Amino acid sequence: MIDFWLAAGLLLLVALSFLLIPVLRSRRAQLEEDRTALNVALYQERVAELQTQQEEGVLDAAQMDAGRAEAARELLADTEGVAAPRVSRLGKPAPLLAAVLVPVLALGLYLHFGASDKVELTREFSQPPQSMDEMTRRLERAVAAQPDSAEALYFLGRTYMTQDRPADAAKIFERTVNLAGRQPELLGQWAQAQYFADGKQWSEKIQALTDEALKADPKEVTSLGLLGIAAFEGQRYQQAIDYWNRLMEQLPPDDQSRVALQGGISRATEKLVASGGKVAEAPAAKPAARLKVHVDLAAELKGKVQPGDSVFIFARATSGPPAPLAAKRLTVADLPATVELGDADAMMPQLKLSNFPEVQLVARISRAGQPTAGEWVGRSQPLASSTTAPQTLTIDSPDK
Incomplete structure (x- = not known):
């Protein structure tokens, strides 16, 4: 200052x-x-x-x-x-x-x-905090200086949870939802904080929050973990196993929380068997989609394109969001080329090829490097996302 x-x-x-x-x-x-x-x-x-x-x-x-x-x-x-x-x-x-x-x-x-408090906060945040308490004080001052900042509120709520202050965190997450909208992740964080603030007592409010979060995003991790905890506490061990297995599917292979989660599944399995129950077999996982596509350029267009022009090859759902499900980028100089589009190439985790029964393949040439608009395009007929036979795609039409 x-x-x-x-x-x-x-x-x-x-x-x-x-x-x-x-x-x-x-x-x-x-x-x-x-x-x-x-x-x-x-x-x-x-x-x-x-x-x-x-x-x-x-x-x-x-x-x-x-x-x-x-x-x-x-x-x-x-x-x-x-x-x-x-x-x-x-x-x-x-x-x-x-x-x-x-x-x-x-x-x-x-x-x-004036904004002398914001100037001071900017200087403080440029230096790493010496303790968690100092970090909490900084975030509290940030929220006081910017009460309409959903980001500051979110981080303060997460900090309260790490300090075992769930009641304060629940109030902060509620404010965050009111500012940023009813996003699934925020609803899950609010439900989790409310659950621990209420002494691990399930309520209609918490149920409504988790239901709303999973309806918007069936893979929302906080809600899945919380529902598993509540089911385990309520001795509904099969439900706990099901929720935690769904959560395991969303976590990266190297995620450290997988060990603790697997331990929870094992304990729920033991208690279920000890009470005379039998663990239901998990439904078979849907096989990962993988489409093999050979892309070439029509002979009459070879004199109208340049070697450095971008070529975007992607698959999109015939009935669903317009965003590409999986995409690869090449140049005209790479053609003809054979590529594979699969779940590993998903643009967003919740939008995988295997989640949509029917897709369309598209190859677009864009001199400006824009995947959504270009000069020339080739499109396939709708096909099943589970197709294993190689597909051929020719770029032969003006992009309109």
Whole structure:
């Protein structure tokens, strides 16, 4: 903050200079006026002395005129270049009073409308926190300074959860949802915090939050984990196993939480068997989709394209979101080429080829490198996403 206040002080000095310079100029003008008055007094004194000498007979009329003329020349020489005095309507006290009021008023306005707290927070966040408590205090000040920042609220809620403050976290996540909308991840975080804030007691409110989150995103991980915990606590071990298995499918292979999650599944399995139950077999996983596509350029277009033009090859659902499900990027120089499009090439985890029964293959040439618009395109007929036979795609039509 020191550099900020130094810069503000420098700007204030510049502003004050516009007020104080006229005051200093008026003082110099006053000195010049005083010197002119002194010269006039000396001239009058000289003339009076000459008149006395004339009356005493020391000077005749001609000498008297010559002496008076000499005194007048000296007066003119001393006062030459002195500007006429300017009369200020405001007077001298007004600029001085303004010079005092300007910094006071500026400081008051900044403290009321300014953002010194945000400047200080920016400086603080540029340095790593020394402890979790310090991080929490920073986030709390950030939320106070920016109450409409959903991002700041979200991180504060997550921090409260790590500090075992679920009641505070639930309130923060509720505010976040009100600001950012009812996004599945936020609903899951809110439900989880509310569950622990209520002493691990399930309620209709928590059920509604998890239902809404999973309806919008069936793979929302926080809701799946929470429903598994609630089912385990309620001795509904098969449901706990089912929820946690669904969660396991969403986690990366190297995710450290998989170990703890697998331990939970094992404990639920043991308790289910001990109570005389039998673990239901998990439904067979849907095989991953993989489409093999041979892409070539029509002969009549080879003279109309350039080797560096981008070629986008993608599959999209015939009935579903318009976004590509899987995509690859080549150049015209790479054609003809054979590529594979599969679940591993998904643009978004929830939009995999295997999740849609029917897709269409598209290959587009775009000189500007834009996947959504280009000059030439080739499209296939709709085909099943489970197709294993190699497909051929020819770029042969203007892109409209």
